Amino acid sequence: MRAGPSQEEIRRQNLGALLRHVHVHGAMSRAELTSALGLNRSTIGALTADLATAGLVSEATPKQRGRAGRPSLVVRPESARVHAWAFSVEVDRLSAARVGLGGVVLDRRELGRPRGLVAAETAPLLAGALKEMRQAVPPGTICVGAGIAVCGMVRRDDGLVRLSPHTGWINEPIGATLATELGAETPVVVANVADVCAFAEHARGAAAGRDNVIYLYGDVGVGAGIIAGGRRLTGHGGYGGEVGHMVVNRNGSRCECGSHGCWETEIGEYALLHAAGRPAASGREAVLAVIDAADRGDARAQAAVRRVGDWLGFGVGNLVNIFNPEMVIFGGTMRDLYLAAAAQVRSRLNSVGLSACLEHVRLRTPQLGQDAALVGAAELAFERLLADPLET
């Protein structure tokens, strides 16, 4: 229903499209940009000049490759000069990074996270990592903001962490706390870790160029980041993608959320450890130990992996029927489980999924690995820059 854009909006859109192109695809010549963006050469030249003046890109003459004529200038994102702060709060670890334009991790810190640490104790740890990294930042750089990935339900309007049962957070304003540390001029965006990983894999990973993707992320809990029609599915309040709380077993165990038989009670960390006879263990290492034991022939561990793999395929089948995605990506411990129990996953998926929904779906592991949450958190911050490059 929107009317067409004004000249000023078009210029903003063109600047954003050009900057996004080199941010995602890396350095490329003006000639390549002209063809990729469908704009004429003089427009590309003017846009590039504006972005270069703002310090967001640089231009250089490429090394001659023996072709006649003047070579097309190469446009490069200023990765070292333009950066975002990225943070990730997962059940067992905290990470912080400085990520340059173009998605380059320039610096990073990993911190263990004892389970049970509240937000008031977490924020200073993240702020401490930030202070350390800030000392190494050269003068004259541009910070576009900060992004935080959190394993919990995040309110879209203000980034409040409504509920993160496995970190014990309820209504924690982690974004505001960190903003105090960063200074009022630095915008902070908070989002769910599965959404953030999906965003990263969609921008520059396994799901690049795919319009309908489910990124399943699991550790103790299970959630999904969903790309539908090329865009992130957030839901009304920002809580969309809570697939771990799809009830799959009415007679199942009690879930942290208060319901019974949620999918995460069948495929989360505790489900596997319990089925493997290791109810006292916890953490990613413990999950990997069960998978390793299954690999070495331990019958109980094998049965546990098969059982949980079957439930994994079951829920994926439901989601495939609901979303008709072209790709499902298994992240966090779901990656390890999927790789260990691919036969069970596939078999149950095939029995639950409708054939039309199954015919084009690919099952994949993440391409960005451990960096996905940080790269995605930085993307949250870069979004603002890309929407209006000269305003930021």
Added chain:
Amino acid sequence: MRAGPSQEEIRRQNLGALLRHVHVHGAMSRAELTSALGLNRSTIGALTADLATAGLVSEATPKQRGRAGRPSLVVRPESARVHAWAFSVEVDRLSAARVGLGGVVLDRRELGRPRGLVAAETAPLLAGALKEMRQAVPPGTICVGAGIAVCGMVRRDDGLVRLSPHTGWINEPIGATLATELGAETPVVVANVADVCAFAEHARGAAAGRDNVIYLYGDVGVGAGIIAGGRRLTGHGGYGGEVGHMVVNRNGSRCECGSHGCWETEIGEYALLHAAGRPAASGREAVLAVIDAADRGDARAQAAVRRVGDWLGFGVGNLVNIFNPEMVIFGGTMRDLYLAAAAQVRSRLNSVGLSACLEHVRLRTPQLGQDAALVGAAELAFERLLADPLET
């Protein structure tokens, strides 16, 4: 990643925005359009003149209401002159209509549909209704195309009905068949009936102005039309929204799709009739008879309504966690079931749904009633006109 639009694209977008505005909201003055679309008066005047020349809108001086100055001309969609053909293929009925720009049903035909009628027998019935209606069309009218709503899985690329278990259709090219009847110049779009109803309620019904909506449609089978972030969720091939095949009961009955315990085996027509001890009955009338009997105190019917209502709330709870919608609309027999078992639906929804996902969700019945599928099918055809008004 798209660059900004050209002048020609902007003009097309503005023409489409203006025409869509009067198509959805009805006649309004140039002054109102100027403010609604955020364009200046002379642009609105020029756009209106172009649309009027093409015969898509008319302009008239409003009756004076005692205000000084020249009154703003009123722009009206040419509902009687510009129309789409709309068809709906449901389990027990076929409908056909001529729908004017603005969503006005100008003429309609209802035909019973004996269960088991194949596509080759259905198309001639629809074509017959079309021929009858065509005789009453005045000369000089513009037909923008045809839309068909089908209770089945429809391939987005070409409108092939891949599977409609309850009409017995497999790979039926109903769109192509009807296109032969309509003539090559008339474009025909086919879509799933739940998607089409969701589209209609979102354009001009209960979900107008809402960005995240689930329209649940049920008769024998169950499906959903989903609006996420203001846009229709179609999935990769067009099969998104098959929520009736979300398995909710691993120990449940066999489903037509080959799986067991799909949601539709617990809430579809047969589930209710079976639970009420009427396994030989079928059709909407039979469903209404059970609800009526429950209303009159029949204990078995009451138990059946409660049982199915509980499963209805269960699945809605799962969908609310997955999509975080602001509204769920109950259409088809789901409307009757929801109204009869609202307490069970609410109670189970509250036990399955996460509190953050529940806090803003409204449960509603359709506003467009029996017309939704036809109005939505016509919207499919109008979409093309609205995307490029002067090209069609």
